[in-house]
Amino acid sequence: xxxxxxxxxxxxxxxxxxxxxxxxxxxxxxxxxxxxxxxxxxxxxxxxxxxxxxxxxxxxxxxxxxxxxxxxxxxxxxxxxxxxxxxxxxxxxxxxxxxxxxxxxxxxxxxxxxxxxxxxxxxxxxxxxxxxxxxxxxxxxxxxxxxxxxxxxxxxxxxxxxxxxxxxxxxxxxxxxxxxxxxxxxxxxxxxxxxxxxxxxxxxxxxxxxxxxxxxxxxxxxxxxxxxxxxxxxxxxxxxxxxxxxxxxxxxxxxxxxxxxxxxxxxxxxxxxxxxxxxxxxxxxxxxxxxxxxxxxxxxxxxxxxxxxxxxxxxxxxxxxxxx
Amino acid sequence: xxxxxxxxxxxxxxxxxxxxxxxxxxxxxxxxxxxxxxxxxxxxxxxxxxxxxxxxxxxxxxxxxxxxxxxxxxxxxxxxxxxxxxxxxxxxxxxxxxxxxxxxxxxxxxxxxxxxxxxxxxxxxxxxxxxxxxxxxxxxxxxxxxxxxxxxxxxxxxxxxxxxxxxxxxxxxxxxxxxxxxxxxxxxxxxxxxxxxxxxxxxxxxxxxxxxxxxxxxxxxxxxxxxxxxxxxxxxxxxxxxxxxxxxxxxxxxxxxxxxxxxxxxxxxxxxxxxxxxxxxxxxxxxxxxxxxxxxxxxxxxxxxxxxxxxxxxxxxxxxxxxx
Numbered sequence: 043x044x045x046x047x048x049x050x051x052x053x054x055x056x057x058x059x060x061x062x063x064x065x066x067x068x069x070x071x072x073x074x075x076x077x078x079x080x081x082x083x084x085x086x087x088x089x090x091x092x093x094x095x096x097x098x099x100x101x102x103x104x105x106x107x108x109x110x111x112x113x114x115x116x117x118x119x120x121x122x123x124x125x126x127x128x129x130x131x132x133x134x135x136x137x138x139x140x141x142x143x144x145x146x147x148x149x150x151x152x153x154x155x156x157x158x159x160x161x162x163x164x165x166x167x168x169x170x171x172x173x174x175x176x177x178x179x180x181x182x183x184x185x186x187x188x189x190x191x192x193x194x195x196x197x198x199x200x201x202x203x204x205x206x207x208x209x210x211x212x213x214x215x216x217x218x219x220x221x222x223x224x225x226x227x228x229x230x231x232x233x234x235x236x237x238x239x240x241x242x243x244x245x246x247x248x249x250x251x252x253x254x255x256x257x258x259x260x261x262x263x264x265x266x267x268x269x270x271x272x273x274x275x276x277x278x279x280x281x282x283x284x285x286x287x288x289x290x291x292x293x294x295x296x297x298x299x300x301x302x303x304x305x306x307x308x309x310x311x312x313x314x315x316x317x318x319x320x321x322x323x324x325x326x327x328x329x330x331x332x333x334x335x336x337x338x339x340x341x342x343x344x345x346x347x348x349x350x351x352x353x354x355x356x357x358x359x360x361x362x363x364x365x366x
Numbered sequence: 367x368x369x370x371x372x373x374x375x376x377x378x379x380x381x382x383x384x385x386x387x388x389x390x391x392x393x394x395x396x397x398x399x400x401x402x403x404x405x406x407x408x409x410x411x412x413x414x415x416x417x418x419x420x421x422x423x424x425x426x427x428x429x430x431x432x433x434x435x436x437x438x439x440x441x442x443x444x445x446x447x448x449x450x451x452x453x454x455x456x457x458x459x460x461x462x463x464x465x466x467x468x469x470x471x472x473x474x475x476x477x478x479x480x481x482x483x484x485x486x487x488x489x490x491x492x493x494x495x496x497x498x499x500x501x502x503x504x505x506x507x508x509x510x511x512x513x514x515x516x517x518x519x520x521x522x523x524x525x526x527x528x529x530x531x532x533x534x535x536x537x538x539x540x541x542x543x544x545x546x547x548x549x550x551x552x553x554x555x556x557x558x559x560x561x562x563x564x565x566x567x568x569x570x571x572x573x574x575x576x577x578x579x580x581x582x583x584x585x586x587x588x589x590x591x592x593x594x595x596x597x598x599x600x601x602x603x604x605x606x607x608x609x610x611x612x613x614x615x616x617x618x619x620x621x622x623x624x625x626x627x628x629x630x631x632x633x634x635x636x637x638x639x640x641x642x643x644x645x646x647x648x649x650x651x652x653x654x655x656x657x658x659x660x661x662x663x664x665x666x667x668x669x670x671x672x673x674x675x676x677x678x679x680x681x682x683x684x685x686x687x688x689x690x
Contacts, residue, residue: 058579060641255382255631255660259587307579307636316631316657317384323656323679331655332647333640336579355647 149217187279220246254313306337511603544570578637630661
């Protein structure tokens with residue numbers, strides 16, 4: 043679909059003047075995540091596994107270099123059927139049944155971001171919330187295609203419901219984690235589980251068919267993210283990409299909890315996000331949309347004032363939906 | 367700035383599949399507004415006047431063809447210092463001091479959209495609100511540059527305050543009207559006037575310097591709107607474009623009323639809108655953002671389901687901010 047279109051290299055669209063110097067610097071990076079080409083053969087499990095391992099190492103190195111090792115987080119973990127969930131509690135937050143649980147579902151294209159990357163990626167957010175974060179290290183392709191990841195998220199959500207009232211549970215995820223977080227809502231509804239207090243969808247990959255307009259208009263304008271169809275097909279493992287559990291944008295969102303959505307004007311997933319927002323609003327769901335100027339997929343690297351401002355906006359949203 | 371960049375002709379970015387057939391059809395139009403080139407000489411008042419007249423005729427013809435002549439609107443008008451305001455009351459709405467007034471400030475690049483075009487453009491919105499609409503036929507360049515238009519808006523707002531409590535006054539505008547509506551809030555604050563109950567900014571032209579990222583990333587992707595710098599300079603009449611009364615994005619928005627903002631992913635003013643939203647939120651203002659998938663500047667011609675859905679969203683917002 044998209045390769046018939048001219049790609050404007052990111053370097054051809056200079057950073058606008060109205061964003062912070064940090065954000066401008068991030069946009070000037072040739073290739074912020076040191077992207078390497080996907081394996082050519084989608085059936086080559088070894089090639090994919092090694093590609094994923096190298097991407098995960100890059101994530102761990104990048105976040106590790108930004109984050110001090112002695113964060114004020116009390117850490118533990120638990121296993122459900124062999125799947126680890128990392129538990130992080132800011133030391134100022136009481137370890138009490140009255141403290142809400144935030145189920146964090148990591149990003150990484152539904153194929154990366156597990157293990158140490160999962161744990162590290164969740165740390166910053168965990169620190170900023172007065173909640174206990176559960177970061178789900180769900181199973182992924184190439185060894186575990188759909189529905190393994192979603193099954194794992196459902197199991198963890200059920201476990202949270204054993205420990206808390208739904209009003210004290212929050213669910214959130216960015217990018218691929220936004221796919222799973224939204225799909226989890228659909229599964230929970232279908233299985234008769236109550237909705238959490240609120241949902242956070244950060245630039246969510248809610249449409250694995252990649253039908254949104256920004257997959258073309260922001261192609262090459264987003265210097266972080268390219269279309270992911272080979273990965274989507276690997277994840278789907280033969281399932282139809284339009285199935286709502288794979289592309290929650292096509293699901294019935296009636297009864298969803300209040301939802302916070304975030305994207306950027308340069309984001310390849312801009313359309314994913316605004317379409318999900320409109321879909322939620324059309325279903326009468328309380329849903330708020332925030333869009334960063336010139337922001338590519340996932341923000342400006344996490345440390346620009348714009349990133350902090352949107353994190354504060356998200357914190358306000360969560361605070362507003364906490365039980366009084 | 368922008369002419370160094372490649373313009374992707376709109377025809378190169380096909381309409382995405384996820385929008386309505388009506389919206390797809392609108393995106394396939396070569397030139398929805400039959401654009402004609404701006405006069406070359408910015409000091410040639412006759413050339414500008416005749417260009418504006420021809421553009422206004424096109425607007426009147428287009429809207430006139432869409433709108434039945436016998437709308438259920440009770441119409442009148444009043445003059446302040448020779449400037450007309452068109453008054454429209456849906457016949458089902460009581461002509462009573464308890465009925466709120468909606469001050470509508472028309473679009474048209476700060477140079478077009480006066481007279482019959484002003485009256486016609488306001489009719490659809492007036493019909494959809496259970497309020498009395500006042501459509502301000504403000505003065506414009508080339509004969510009346512800044513601050514004539516803004517002065518006229520202030521005069522009409524003062525007149526509304528003579529007739530209603532501020533809680534029963536709403537202010538809104540699209541495109542250039544969004545510029546004047548936001549600038550009116552700044553002027554009102556500076557002149558010690560109270561804020562209205564709420565503000566509507568539809569894809570607002572809040573930055574006449576055109577510094578937003580979408581002035582480049584959506585150049586040619588928005589098939590309706592091109593940069594307007596020659597018009598902006600004509601409007602400014604020698605004033606600095608960064609002055610907040612000319613570019614309210616650079617003003618102090620503290621104390622603004624609750625604000626509804628609308629744009630589209632293809633909108634040349636996408637950045638204008640999301641930057642204004644973030645600025646309002648940073649100042650602690652209640653502000654909600656709505657973004658239409660693949661929507662260019664000003665919507666899909668007004669009659670697509672997506673246009674109606676956003677109009678309904680706006681109506682909900684106004685309803686929520688009416689005095690009980």
